[in-house]
Amino acid sequence: MRIVKISEQPSIKRSVDQGTEDQRAAVKAIIEKVRQDGDQALRAFTELFDGISLENFAVSEIETREAYESIDEETLALIREAAANIRSFHEKQLRPSWMTTDENGTILGQKVTPLDSVGLYVPGGTAAYPSSVLMNVIPAKVAGVERIVITSPPDKKTGKLPPAVLVAAKEAGAEELYKIGGAQAIAALSYGTETIAPVDKITGPGNMYVALAKREVFGDVDIDMIAGPSEIAILADDSAKPNEVAADLLSQAEHDILSCSVLVTPSESLAESVAIEIEKQLSTLPREAIARQAIHNYGAIYVTDSIEEAVQTINRLAPEHLEILTKNPMELLGQIRHAGAIFIGRFSPEPVGDYFAGPNHVLPTNGTARFSSPLNVEDFQKKSSIVFYSEKALKDNGEKIAAFARLEGLEAHARAIETRLKQQ
Known part of the structure; x- marks a missing residue:
């Protein structure tokens, strides 16, 4: 892992892949076909x-029941405890409607x-992501959304969804699940088919074609974000x-060859030790090839002159995940x-x-944590804004409002x- 002085401009940004012209055209064609032919196209x-x-x-009730029967009690308890933690955290985000009244009746x-x-x-398709189910369904449920729809690619052999995904969906409160993946799923959610009624917003990650489809339908429906590859920055001193x-750096590097893992530290000795340790741990990782390429292309250790400069660097990076591993981390928060x-x-x-504490793991990437x-x-x-003006309020302010309009x-x-x- 390369070690560089902070004079080299640090960055976590990777060029946003807009897809090739052929990929964009293919996604548009898929969306249009689903709009025209509905279930037949799906x-x-x-x-x-x-x-x-x-x-x-x-997904039928039988499939859901079979999913519960196929997972062990320990896994079920794990999903339920994680769901409870996530629900508890998100319930604290609820904000009520509010109104204020002035003396003039406004x-x-x-x-x-x-x-x-x-x-x-x-x-x-090839993997199961129950954590994604919990992190997306639970805040929607807490918000009061009545209809929550899940789409996911079916297993190529069984034609079913992974048991852990079905169980997580049920535990989180989603009742409507469909075995559909790719851009066609995004099209179905956006415009509807004979089987699937359209929704108002689409959330959740996906491959390039899913991301391109979300870009394409945005405006007809809302979307959460176009998430980029995972990234982590670690702010550490010689106590780490x-x-x-x-x-921790490798925990993100193993996600994807485009993942970014960065250490920012004023300690040269820590930098050198981490670089050695990265190589040692890489050699035993099951996903070594992926992690090694990510570390080679997007990994770096930045050595600063002070902890203050390290903090400034972190704020420039605006990382998706930040770990603070210093003597007194709370002092830097x-x-x-x-x-x-x-x-x-x-x-x-x-x-x-990612899995258990409660805060959401769907996070801004590629420096977008700035905003x-x-x-x-x-x-x-x-x-929705609420405005009620009394007769007195309009009389007191009407001429000013009319003047602003003529301005x-x-x-x-x-x-x-x-x-x-005039009619008062």
């Missing part, structure tokens, strides 16, 4: 891309309303343990302005947040006010 694309023929896409406020329906895309730092999730101290490694937040309850709600050259706006003033 069946054709499922057979083409997933290699399996399905007559019915909906009432102003904000009405908070849950979205009617949301769709969650869960990657699959090299083997733990290395393990207030100085951190930009990070998706902050893990404090050596007993809070990033995987704690965006983790997936949360408010992402599944909308707000912008909007005479009809001014007259809408003055018509009422």
Whole structure:
């Protein structure tokens, strides 16, 4: 892992892959075909891309019951405890509607309303991601969304979804699940078919074609974000343990060859020890090839002149995940302005947040933590402003409002006010 002085401009940004022209064209064609032919198109694309023929896409109660029967009690208890932690955290994010009343009778406020329906895309096919189910469904449920739809690619051999995904969905409160993947799933969620009614918002990660499809349908429906490859930055001093730092850096590198793992430290000795430890641990990783390429292309250890300069560097990076591994990590927390999730101290490694602690693991990537937040309850709600003016309030302020309207050259706006003033 390369060690560089901070004079080299640090970055976690990778060029955002917009897909090739052929890929974008293919996604547009898939979406249009689903809009035109509905379920027939879904069946054709499922057979083409997933290699399996399905007559019915909906997950049946029998399949869900079989999923519960196939997992052991320990796994079920684990899913339930994780779900409880995630629910507890997100319930604290709930904000009520509110109104205020002035002496002149003016009432102003904000009405908070849950979205009617949301769709969650869960990657699959060769792997199971129950954590994605919990992290997306639970905040929507807490927000009060009544209809939550899950789509995920079916297993190429069985035509079913992974048992852990089905169990997590049931435990989180989602009742409507479909065995559909890819851009065709995004199209179905956006525009509907004979089987699937459209939703108002789509959340959840996916491959390039899913990401391109989400870009394409945005505006007709809302989306959460276009998530990039995973990333971690570790802010550490010489109190950090090299083997733990290395393990944490590799926890993200094993995700994807585009994952980014960065250590920022004022300690040259720590930098050198971590670089050695990275190589040692890489050799025993099952996903060594992936992690090694990610570390080679997007991994770095930046050595700063001071801890203050290290903090400034972290704020420039605005990482998805930030670990603070210093003597007194809480003292630095207030100085951190930009990070998706902050893990404090050596007993809070990033995987704690991925699966179990409670905060959401759907986080802004590629430096977008400068202006965006983790997936949360408010992402599944909308707000309406409330305005009630009394007769006295309009009389007191009407001339000012009309004057402002004429300032912008909007005479009809001014007259809408003055018509009422004349009739008082």
